[in-house]
Amino acid sequence: MKNAFHAYDIRGVWNKDFNKDDVYKIGFFIPQLLDTKQIIVGRDGRVSSPEIHDALLKGLTDAGADVYDIGLATTPMVYFATANYNFKAGVQITASHNPGEYNGLKISKENALPVGYDSGLDKLEKLATEGVVVPVENKGKVIIKDIKQDYLDFQKKYFSDISNIKVGVDCSNGAGTLIAKDVWGNTPIYINEKLDGNFPCHAPNPLIPQNTVQMQQLVVKEQLDLGIVFDGDADRVVFVDNKGRHVPPDLAIAAMGNYFFGEQKRSGYVIEDIRTSKSVEEYLQQFGAKVFMWKVGRANAAPKLRELDGLFGGEYAGHYYFRDFFFSDSGVLAGSIILQVVSKLKANNKTFADLIDEIRNYENSGEINFKIEDKRGAMERVKNYYVSKEKPTAIYDFDGYRVEYKDWWFNIRMSNTEAYLRLLCEAKTKELLDEKVQEITNLINN
Numbered sequence: 001m002k003n004a005f006h007a008y009d010i011r012g013v014w015n016k017d018f019n020k021d022d023v024y025k026i027g028f029f030i031p032q033l034l035d036t037k038q039i040i041v042g043r044d045g046r047v048s049s050p051e052i053h054d055a056l057l058k059g060l061t062d063a064g065a066d067v068y069d070i071g072l073a074t075t076p077m078v079y080f081a082t083a084n085y086n087f088k089a090g091v092q093i094t095a096s097h098n099p100g101e102y103n104g105l106k107i108s109k110e111n112a113l114p115v116g117y118d119s120g121l122d123k124l125e126k127l128a129t130e131g132v133v134v135p136v137e138n139k140g141k142v143i144i145k146d147i148k149q150d151y152l153d154f155q156k157k158y159f160s161d162i163s164n165i166k167v168g169v170d171c172s173n174g175a176g177t178l179i180a181k182d183v184w185g186n187t188p189i190y191i192n193e194k195l196d197g198n199f200p201c202h203a204p205n206p207l208i209p210q211n212t213v214q215m216q217q218l219v220v221k222e223q224l225d226l227g228i229v230f231d232g233d234a235d236r237v238v239f240v241d242n243k244g245r246h247v248p249p250d251l252a253i254a255a256m257g258n259y260f261f262g263e264q265k266r267s268g269y270v271i272e273d274i275r276t277s278k279s280v281e282e283y284l285q286q287f288g289a290k291v292f293m294w295k296v297g298r299a300n301a302a303p304k305l306r307e308l309d310g311l312f313g314g315e316y317a318g319h320y321y322f323r324d325f326f327f328s329d330s331g332v333l334a335g336s337i338i339l340q341v342v343s344k345l346k347a348n349n350k351t352f353a354d355l356i357d358e359i360r361n362y363e364n365s366g367e368i369n370f371k372i373e374d375k376r377g378a379m380e381r382v383k384n385y386y387v388s389k390e391k392p393t394a395i396y397d398f399d400g401y402r403v404e405y406k407d408w409w410f411n412i413r414m415s416n417t418e419a420y421l422r423l424l425c426e427a428k429t430k431e432l433l434d435e436k437v438q439e440i441t442n443l444i445n446n
Helices: 020-034 049-062 075-084 121-130 148-156 180-184 209-222 249-263 278-287 298-308 331-347 352-359 375-389 430-445
Strands: 010-013 038-043 066-072 089-093 102-109 142-144 167-170 189-191 226-230 237-240 269-273 290-294 312-314 320-322 368-370 394-396 401-404 408-414 421-427
Touching: 020 038, 020 049, 020 089, 020 102, 020 121, 038 049, 038 075, 049 066, 049 089, 049 102, 066 075, 075 089, 075 102, 075 148, 075 331, 148 180, 148 331, 167 180, 167 209, 180 331, 189 209, 209 226, 209 237, 226 331, 237 249, 237 331, 249 269, 249 278, 249 312, 249 320, 249 331, 249 352, 269 278, 269 298, 278 290, 278 352, 290 298, 298 312, 298 320, 320 331, 331 352, 368 430, 375 401, 375 408, 375 421, 375 430, 408 430, 421 430
Parallel strands: 038 066, 038 089, 066 142, 167 189, 167 226, 269 290, 269 312
Antiparallel strands: 010 102, 089 102, 226 237, 312 320, 368 421, 394 401, 401 408, 408 421
16 A cells, blocks of 8 residues: 555555555545545546445445545546535545556545645555554445536636637546536537546546647647647646647646736736746736746645635646635636637637747756656756856755756756656757756766
């Protein structure tokens, strides 16, 4: 079971990293951890989800907790149910963007705040590993709770007429199939819209370039204005512009500024993670936005947005967080907002590609992964090399290192979920970018 507990959630290969006995124990101790006897539970469409669901519910009810089961759901539906109905605990059975053989549990506490390893999963791991299970006499009940209409009513507040644009939506055979068409109607062209936990179309991770190729080809073939690709549990979304180009998810944060600050005339903080392009803050300056850089991951981003009472924010991984959505992330809500932006652009004879080109001021390497033993040693070596060579204009050290210079910057960090050292570079010119990426690669490989 130890291999399944991570920084943000519990996740691994089913029946290898964890099994139904582990899930039963985890379920049994969740009520004790979060001090509640009422828990919302949902599940995605993975093949192993029903088995995990049964073990989880048995554990929860044996501990005396009543389970409010919302059935098949996206992860944001569980966040919504937890916060909207004032539950102190919510659990979604999902492995998010991982392949079909994976599964896991995303746990939220009151107000849909994430439970990460530093905020409770460490204690839960100890309880599930070492605690003694003694089922109570008065077992809890399982209550079927239908939240779909309330959730649709909420989501539809952020969606209006898009009849002037042509849109493609790739549900990736994941949980997005459960909700996208109900919110956006029949106007878009939907692909891979059958729920299938084997993910026959492509792996449900839209950050991997090959998984957006189908949508990119559809956009070009049908001359669409926009393509939208969900991950497996629909908490993340990736966009494709009208030229069929993958839109870096951080640049979509800037694009959303046109909706929140431009159209809605709102003000406030926007959060970004430490990997975010400098283009984002530079673009949002025109709206007077206050941009706050913070750590990667929902367990960090959602509490920080709440603490700042920020308006919205996002991550390089395609998560977008909203004050209006209980400071949580929602792929459908992010999609609705970008749809409004693109619709308004078209009404003014501009395209999504025009906007992305306007935002993008730097050449960007994207994330480069290195699988090495001494991740921390390599990270320190790269940082020390550049800091000793030339004084940076800025340095951030809260999630690996981000070291900035006048014409370029890099972020080097250890993955919280995989055995990789991750590098991202950005520079004013392609030549400078290539030079620095090669330089850092040599430092790491040596």
